[in-house]
Amino acid sequence: MNRYVVIGLGVFGSSAAQTLFDQGHEVVALDLNTEKVDRVAPLVTRAVVADGRDRDVLDRLGVREADAAVVSTGDDISASALAAMALRDLDVREVYVKVISTDHARIMTRIGATRTVFPERESAANLAYQMTHGDSLFNYVRLGAGLSIQEMAVPREWEGQTLRDLALTRRFRVSVVAVHDVLSDTTSAVPDPDAPLLDTHTLVVTGSEENLARVTEIR
Numbered sequence: 001m002n003r004y005v006v007i008g009l010g011v012f013g014s015s016a017a018q019t020l021f022d023q024g025h026e027v028v029a030l031d032l033n034t035e036k037v038d039r040v041a042p043l044v045t046r047a048v049v050a051d052g053r054d055r056d057v058l059d060r061l062g063v064r065e066a067d068a069a070v071v072s073t074g075d076d077i078s079a080s081a082l083a084a085m086a087l088r089d090l091d092v093r094e095v096y097v098k099v100i101s102t103d104h105a106r107i108m109t110r111i112g113a114t115r116t117v118f119p120e121r122e123s124a125a126n127l128a129y130q131m132t133h134g135d136s137l138f139n140y141v142r143l144g145a146g147l148s149i150q151e152m153a154v155p156r157e158w159e160g161q162t163l164r165d166l167a168l169t170r171r172f173r174v175s176v177v178a179v180h181d182v183l184s185d186t187t188s189a190v191p192d193p194d195a196p197l198l199d200t201h202t203l204v205v206t207g208s209e210e211n212l213a214r215v216t217e218i219r
Contacts, residue, residue, distance in 0.1 A: 006070045052079075175207060
């Protein structure tokens with residue numbers, strides 16, 4: 001079990017805190033807003049009304065022992081910068097920061113954030129990609145540096161064939177990392193290369209955006 005700290009309990013921060021807790025981890029969540037803290041309190045290990053910008057406050061909460069932290073302070077760029085610096089001063093190894101602009105992301109990267117997350121831009125880009133690839137594409141996530149992962153329906157011409165038959169790595173330079181049977185709601189994380197594909201299957205495929213686009217065009 002790891003220990004995580006979440007500073008800022010808006011929609012993003014509270015969702016991250018609850019998900020980490022649901023995965024069996026210890027989660028300390030804090031915000032200056034009492035209502036937000038009270039709402040999250042039943043969903044995490046400990047919820048505190050506290051200032052995440054204050055290094056001494058964080059130290060008293062045991063943040064120094066945390067494995068990672070999430071900073072999600074809304075539109076307050078200075079608050080997120082101060083919180084990230086306080087976490088770094090307390091030797092928290094990984095600091096993930098929700099940002100609201102490219103300038104905000106650049107500032108946080110300079111401070112030493114492990115990763116910046118721009119949910120609105122990423123969600124919009126994913127939606128646009130799904131919209132332009134029709135109803136055969138269910139989920140799409142861009143992983144960065146031209147690499148993406150997507151969940152797609154099995155094309156009609158692939159039904160009854162096996163992954164070995166299709167040789168997708170050789171033909172398209174993509175890899176199928178999981179097969180999901182929608183009917184039984186079961187997922188094979190290590191797909192059987194000799195199992196026939198069914199019309200109830202979806203494929204979780206990873207590769208470059210260019211190569212994934214080629215695969216998605218197949219009907």
